[in-house]
Amino acid sequence: MQKLLFTFMALLLCTGLKAQIWVSKNVTSSFFSSTPVEDIDAQSKSGASAINTKTNDIIFKINNTSYEFKKKLMQEHFNENYIESDKYPTSDFKGKIVEQIDFSKPGTYPITVKGNLQIHGVTKEYQAKGSLVITGDEAKATSSFNVKLVDHNIKVPTIVFKQIAETILIKMTAIYQPKK
Structure with missing residues (x-):
C-alpha cells in the first residue's frame, strides 16, 4: 500500500511542483447488491487516495x-469468478473535483467528482455527487454511486443471476490530511 501511495503522490506532484497534496491512507469502500433472494455486501478499509x-x-x-464479506464463500467467488483478482488486482478512479474548493476554509461543501473508473480491466467515465467536510488539517470526503456490472464486463452465471443485482451501490469514505 505504501508503494501505491508513493505512486499517487508522484503522479500528482508532476502536475504542479508547488501543488498541495492531501492524502488518505485508509479509504473505506463498500458495495451492496440487493435482490429478493439475497443481499451481498462487502467492505474494504485499505484503499488509498490523494487530492x-x-x-x-x-x-x-x-x-x-x-x-x-460476511460469508467467506462470497469472498472467494468475488475474487475468483467475478472480479478475477488474480488478473485484475486493483480498481481505481482518476478524475477531478468539479467545484473549486478552498481547502484552507473549514466547512461542508457539496462536490461533484468526474473521471474514469477502472474495474475488472474496463474503464468507464462516471460522475458522482458527494460531500467534503473540511475541519482545519483534515478533510472527509463521502460519495455513493451505482455501477452496472455489464459496464465493466463482469459476467454473472445464469445459475446465480437472481442472487446478484445488475447494479451495485458503491460507497466511498476518505479522510485526508495535508502531505507534510
Whole structure:
C-alpha cells in the first residue's frame, strides 16, 4: 500500500511542483447488491487516495482482495469468478473535483467528482455527487454511486443471476490530511 501511495503522490506532484497534496491512507469502500433472494455486501478499509488541491485532481486505488464479506464463500467467488483478482488486482478512479474548493476554509461543501473508473480491466467515465467536510488539517470526503456490472464486463452465471443485482451501490469514505 505504501508503494501505491508513493505512486499517487508522484503522479500528482508532476502536475504542479508547488501543488498541495492531501492524502488518505485508509479509504473505506463498500458495495451492496440487493435482490429478493439475497443481499451481498462487502467492505474494504485499505484503499488509498490523494487530492491535488491546486488542480482538483483526485485518485483512488483499492486492492480487490481487500474486500471482506460476511460469508467467506462470497469472498472467494468475488475474487475468483467475478472480479478475477488474480488478473485484475486493483480498481481505481482518476478524475477531478468539479467545484473549486478552498481547502484552507473549514466547512461542508457539496462536490461533484468526474473521471474514469477502472474495474475488472474496463474503464468507464462516471460522475458522482458527494460531500467534503473540511475541519482545519483534515478533510472527509463521502460519495455513493451505482455501477452496472455489464459496464465493466463482469459476467454473472445464469445459475446465480437472481442472487446478484445488475447494479451495485458503491460507497466511498476518505479522510485526508495535508502531505507534510
